[in-house]
Amino acid sequence: MNTTINPMGQSLDRVDGLLKVTGQARYAGEFPEAGLLHGSVVSSTIAKGRVMSIDASAALKVPGVLMVLDHTNRPRLASYDEDYDDADSAEGSPFRPLYNDRVLYSGQPLALVVADTLELARYAGSLVRIEYACEPHETDLLAEQDAAHTAPAETPKPRGHFQTELAGAALSVDVRYSTPNEHHNPMEPHASTVLYQANGSLQIHDKTQGTQNCQSYIQKVFGLEKDQVRILAAFVGGAFGSGLRPQYQLPLAVMAALELRRSVRVTLTRQQMFTFGYRPRTLQRLRLGAAANGRLVAVGHDAVGQTSRFEDFTEHVVEWSGMLYKCDNVELTYKLASLDVYTPLDMRAPGAALGVNGLECAMDELACALAIDPVQLRLVNFAERNGNEDKPYSSKELRACYAQGAERFGWGQRNPEPRSMRKGRQLIGWGMAGGVWESMQMKASAKAKIDAEGKLTVSSATTDIGTGTYTVMTQIAAASAGVALENVTFVLGDSSLPTAPLQGGSFTVSSVGTAVQQACEALRGKLLNAAREINPGFASATVEQLTVDGGYMRFGEQQLALADIVRAVPGQQLEVQVDAEPDEEKRKPYATATHSAVFVEVQVDEDLGSVRVTRVVSAVAAGRVVNPKLARSQILGGVVWGVGMALHEEAQTDHNLGRTMNHSLAEYHIPVNADVGSIDVIFVEEKDDIVNALGSKGVGEIGICGVAAAVANAVYHATGKRIRDFPITLDKLI
Structure with missing residues (x-):
């Protein structure tokens, strides 16, 4: 394609910038709902042992408190009592909040108090009394380093003769370094707003780097159909990896919403942001x-x-x-x-x-x-x-x-x-x-649709964790379809959209961007086919011979507005969806x-x-x-x-x-x-x-x-x- 105006490589402002600086961008814990309930997590104060008893009687006496969930009264869930994985899971058995009486680490969620307001829920949470049977724990890597086991990950096999060459080297260094635990601490804390629908389905605003990962997780844990769970994450206030796996506020909020048949929000405190994944020592x-x-x-x-x-x-x-x-x-x-x-x-x-x-x-x-x-x-x-x-x-x-x-x-x-x-x-x-x-580069899908006004909408279920995905995908779409930037809208952060991988690892542009590019190129092919029906002058044109920019398609002396082409087709819109994969033979x-x-x-x-x-x-x-x-x-x-x-x-x-x-x-x-x-x-x-x-x-x-x-x-x-x-x-x- 010959394109005279190409937004690729330009230092454009964020297309979502105005929404963010004016407060119109809503995050997971900010969506209003009439009658919304609030959940507060009660965390363990010991690092290892068993819960002997949980006394929630004082909490339940507080006016406005509806429920206190713990391992003794939680509903039995579809796959909660079996092994299950998410897209970023580690080897082993994933953590299940409120699973049983075992305390595995300090800060573990042991109860969820649900009340009419957040303040009431947190106050009532302070009244919950938990008795433990403590067991000896170990949290110091230095104390356990000699008992370390070989990691299940594949490490490159040794090559050459390391020990021999090291011993014979003209000069060598033998040094040790240590790094501490570090926590992600994004500005936006983890939150889930579960909106309970009249038909029993769930619309969930979650802080996540993968809407479809969370959707799959909730489906498996709660035994729901795919069309019963929709995860939304239009804006994410930083994540840095903390949103790759579903965090525990999500299943707790869903558990409460399904039990009460009400909409529920659970937001973690800053202190609780230190009670899940982190960069390891x-x-x-x-x-x-x-x-x-x-x-x-x-x-x-x-x-x-x-x-x-x-x-x-x-x-x-x-x-x-x-x-x-x-x-x-x-x-x-x-x-x-x-x-x-x-x-x-x-x-x-x-x-x-x-x-x-x-x-x-x-x-x-x-x-x-x-x-x-x-x-x-x-x-x-x-x-x-x-x-x-x-x-x-x-x-x-x-x-x-x-x-x-x-x-x-x-x-x-x-x-x-x-x-x-x-x-x-x-x-x-x-x-x-x-x-x-x-x-x-990962597999990814994208949909491109152009209407009779020449407006292009491109969509994929990826997220934008503050990196500028909205903007970059808009640029790629505009360049690939030949549509002016102001006529392009990129839609993301919705599990119902075309499949996308987790946003992480620096592969979003290469994965989703490639899908967007291919979808827009395929759409351009459809536009050419429609143009041939309108103007015989395009009959011999190939996609490679076209100049498409600013909303116009040109071939030699012939020119058509993309909007005019779309108006001439049945339904007055053209749409295409593609699945993009890495070119493994090439790579x-x-x-x-x-x-x-x-x-x-x-x-x-x-x-x-x-x-x-x-x-x-x-x-x-x-x-x-x-x-x-x-x-x-x-x-x-x-x-x-x-x-x-x-x-x-x-x-x-x-x-x-x-x-x-x-x-x-x-x-x-x-x-x-x-x-x-x-x-x-x-x-x-x-x-x-x-x-x-x-x-x-x-x-x-x-x-x-x-x-x-x-x-x-x-x-x-x-x-x-x-x-x-x-x-x-x-x-x-x-």
Whole structure:
């Protein structure tokens, strides 16, 4: 198609921006309903044991309280007492709220109080008395690391002769790093508003990254037909992975709604946001062996992560060490320690945010030991192929990321000697790291419909968790169909729409975007067929010969308005739905990944040990960037989060109680405006015809990868102190 006006690649404002800034965008816990009831969750105060009794008598005496549900009086459900999975489930048996008298972790939901108002429900919840039979618990990964078992996930097999080459290396480093539990903490808490319909069906507004995943889950648990459950998530106030699995407020709200035959809303408190999935604590060991010139001869990466007693949560922590650099002798191991905690959950760049952090810190330590510039060390070990898969990359502009990032940052002016750069009492440190994330495409469907006014509506059941999906899909649709942006509407966040995968993993644009593109191209074909009936001048035209833009179709001297074409067809609308899948034959010979290079400047107060990140340059190679403005925002968010991982973020557990202590945004520290300095984002030009039809790799995850390591490396350069226990707080520096 020849298109003279192409919105692809333009930095457009969000199409949903006005609704958000004027408060017209409604979130899961904001939908009004006459007679709506409110539920409040009563959580366990012990980490392990049994519930001996639950006394709800005082709560039930409160005027306006309708019900207190617990394991003794909940309805028997269709598949609640059998194993079932959701689309993001881990190995094992998923958690079932109010299942039985077992307490599996501190904060577990043990009862639901339902009342006329939220205030009444929460007050009545405080009156519920629970007696326990406590059992010894263990929530400390350090105490259980020796009992860790091999994770069920597939870890790349060892290659070469790691131990032999490590022993014979001219120089080697053997270092250990630890990272803490981290919680997603999106601005919008998890909530479910279940609107009970007269026919017994349910319309549910839920905070989720996958409407159809939640629909399937509710169907299976409650034994309902598909057309009895509709999940809506038009707007999501951040999720970062916390909405990939249905959280426990959803089945509790549905349970109450079905029991009372009333509409019910359950919203979790900020404290309860710490009682489900999180980024798991890890203990990592990196062993790197190198020749005198810096060439890696051995790479070993061992990781131990924590999981629950009832599921084995796995993520790709160590794989990145077998692919980011060229090395023929690699050994990777990944184990899990089972604790009396809730199951961890995917969290922005799951696995990579942790594993790349360890690898890139170790690479910096190796560079210092070899007295080689950190950028040069990475160039010496540049990998043209993914060593884990032994495949060439479909595209990889990481060298350009190093070069452009270093130039923009001024890396050439760096004095490599630690503590050699200062500004008054502030020690200046410069550090860098590389980043990598996988580029995936999933099956997805989309529908495109054009009406007699020339208005195009495209739909898919995907969600928009704040990334800009509404806008990017509108751009793709407008470009593919040749319709002006203002005449395009993209509809999402509804389980009744064409099938879409969970929104996560940076694959929404590549998956849903490809489906949108193909649907609009198929619609263009239908328009051409209809145009041939109206104007014989189009009889010999092929789709490739057409120029379609601004709502007009042109072929030579012939021109027709798309609206006029549609008016001439029966029903005065044209519609097409497509199912898009990855081109496996095209992709199969290649490895696909997004890459980045991050450069960081820190200032460390010599007396106080306080650290401030003053400058960051992030250079990213992510294929085709559909909307640079929105993509830049994704990288900015990832960088800020990486700064938090390095310096602030840590869920602190009182292991005597097995409970998170700092379960509020006042005490769970994340970067605020004063902590964020200048962030410069560079999108390195990268063309990729293999990864997917759009050539887009996604940017949601890559922004955080390597950032914490770059900060840690900069702190070492500033102070000469290597802190390997994250986050790097002033008490560890003084």
